[in-house]
Amino acid sequence: MNVDIDVPFLPLDDFSAIAEHFLREYGVWGSVPVPIEEIVEFGLGLDIIPIPGLKQGYGIDAFMAVDLQSITVDEYVYARVENRYRFSLAHETAHLVLHRDLFPPSDEQTIDGYMARVRNMSETAYTRLEWQADELAGQILVPQPQLRERFLEASRMAEQYGLSPNGEALYYIANYLGRQFKVSSKTMEIRIKRDALAM
Numbered sequence: 657m658n659v660d661i662d663v664p665f666l667p668l669d670d671f672s673a674i675a676e677h678f679l680r681e682y683g684v685w686g687s688v689p690v691p692i693e694e695i696v697e698f699g700l701g702l703d704i705i706p707i708p709g710l711k712q713g714y715g716i717d718a719f720m721a722v723d724l725q726s727i728t729v730d731e732y733v734y735a736r737v738e739n740r741y742r743f744s745l746a747h748e749t750a751h752l753v754l755h756r757d758l759f760p761p762s763d764e765q766t767i768d769g770y771m772a773r774v775r776n777m778s779e780t781a782y783t784r785l786e787w788q789a790d791e792l793a794g795q796i797l798v799p800q801p802q803l804r805e806r807f808l809e810a811s812r813m814a815e816q817y818g819l820s821p822n823g824e825a826l827y828y829i830a831n832y833l834g835r836q837f838k839v840s841s842k843t844m845e846i847r848i849k850r851d852a853l854a855m
Contacts (some may be wrong), residue, residue, distance in 0.1 A: 663784040675795035689838035706734035718744035746793035800848040
């Protein structure tokens with residue numbers, strides 16, 4: 657049975673303010689890269705639990721326990737794919753920030769409990785939840801002011817070589833800045849385009 661939980665609409669412009677408030681609350685506004693693991697463990701007081709086979713068995717990199725006390729992460733992602741691990745932590749943290757009040761409290765901590773909750777959700781609600789968590793995760797890891805400053809600097813470097821930052825150089829800029837913020841080049845390219853820094 658699908659459940660149409662009421663996932664409030666959030667204008668795109670709101671995510672930047674929510675991300676800034678969150679980062680200021682944990683004393684890391686302006687930090688590049690954002691220390692998301694430290695925020696999760698020491699700021700939010702959540703356990704990070706790596707388990708083998710999560711991605712292979714369930715098709716997910718991570719999930720927040722239904723009791724909101726831990727984030728379980730695929731062991732391979734945890735140990736070997738730093739950018740994906742960081743984004744997974746930010747994504748689950750975004751759910752906590754945005755969606756904590758949408759679900760009743762529960763002592764359930766297992767992957768089966770999480771998957772049951774997902775299966776009982778309507779596709780519309782699930783899609784909106786995930787989109788919002790992805791958007792806020794991106795803004796937490798790549799805050800707009802820090803991105804804008806570094807993008808302009810990288811653009812000037814590209815232009816010195818006759819390359820357009822909105823064209824052929826965008827791929828290289830996304831890789832370059834992705835290494836600084838410790839996010840994937842895909843995440844960085846999305847952030848650059850979403851923040852209207854490149855078309």
